[in-house]
Structures are given as structure tokens and as C-alpha cells.
Amino acid sequence: DTEVTQTPKHLVMGMTNKKSLKCEQHMGHRAMYWYKQKAKKPPELMFVYSYEKLSINESVPSRFSPECPNSSLLNLHLHALQPEDSALYLCASSQDPTGALETQYFGPGTRLLVL
Amino acid sequence: GESVGLHLPTLSVQEGDNSIINCAYSNSASDYFIWYKQESGKGPQFIIDIRSNMDKRQGQRVTVLLNKTVKHLSLQIAATQPGDSAVYFCADDSGGGNKLTFGTGTQLKVEL
Secondary structure (H helix, E strand, O other), X not given: OOOEEEEOXXXXXXXXXXXXXXXXXXXXXXXXXXXXXXXXXXXXXXXXXXXXXXEEEOOOOOOEEEEEEEOOXXXXXXXXXXXXXXXXXXXXXXXXXXXXXXXXXXXXOEEEEEO | OOOEEEOOOXXXXXXXXXXXXXXXXXXXXXXXXXXXXXXXXXXXXXXXXXXXXXXXXXXXXXXXXXXXXXXXXXXXXXXXXXXXXXXXXXXXXXXXXXXXXXXXXXXXXXXX
């Protein structure tokens, strides 16, 4: 099973709202990722968690706040977003954060619209 | 900077034909390469990967070829089907650590 699940599928929020995106995997993977993808563009890395600790932050604005409560869950808390933050937010996971890069498995994404 | 790029933004093929999607990479130290398929409204789906100690790897109807001399990667899809219509991304580990560096993507359109 290589399934990564994400909720919600779609989200519409105003610029003053606070919302959270959720990601879950039960493959025993110890690396989890958040990506942002704009239409007709490749995914852009935002954050990497390695063994539940934040290991990479690609200079993402503080209005995006990641959280990894345990090895199976990854959240992305959203606050005071801008319309240009509207995008598909993808979660991914891979087995071992150490050593050589391994296959990353992606979830279906959350389509976010900021009004 | 280092990048992974694709030669063609759109590729149209007839159903039943073979498809070849190309990708050029610039970092000679890249060790791991992966192809993803992304259908409209979905997340990227792993297709096949290859490490730099190999030059060919085959899956079900797909083959990845790696030419390290010219830093070129290709994905071959045999007997292309309508369900193969999607955007295909190549990616590599040129970013270091756990970072995947993606190419710009190729839209594959399968004509009936």
C-alpha cells in the first residue's frame, strides 16, 4: 500500500481565516513533505519533516505553519493567507530520510482558494 | 542554477503508438531519477525510477533510459492508451538531501 491521504479535498477561505490541511500515511515512512503546486507548474517544495522534526523550510512565509504530531500525521496550518497562495497543496512521504534520496509518494492534494 | 528540464511541453500521439518523453538534466552528480504522472486534479503518481548505476529499467509498458554521457533521461510508454493522457514530470536529487528537483513537465495527449 502506497497511499497518502489528504483532507480536505477542496478548501475556500478568506484572508482572515485560520484553517488546517491534514495529511496521513500508514506506510511507516519517516520523511514527510509539503509541496505547493500552481497550475501547469511542477510541485515546489515547502517543508520536509525527518523523524517528526522539521529539517527543511524553503523560506516559506510564516503564514504557513507546519506540524508533525506523530510519524503518521502531517498538518499545515494556514493563517492570514493571500489570494496568490491559492494552489494545490500536496503532501508526500518517503521511507527513510537518511542516506540516498528515495521515492516520494504523493497524496491527491488539497485545492485551496483564498478569497 | 542546476535544473532538470524537458524538451517538449506537449506531445500528441495516436492510441496504440509508442510515446517517448525526454528530459535533460544539468547536474552530473545526480544519482537518482524518477518519473511521475499527474492527471488533472490529482497528485503526482510514481511511475518508475532509476539510479545512476543503471542505464535502463523496465516496468509494465514503461521503460526509463538514462544516458549519463549527455545527461539525458527518457520515458518510453509502449502502446499508448487514452488513460496515459496526463502531465509527466521527471525529477532528480540534484537539490541534495531529501529534495526532489522537478522538470517543467510534458503534457501527453493521446488521440483516438
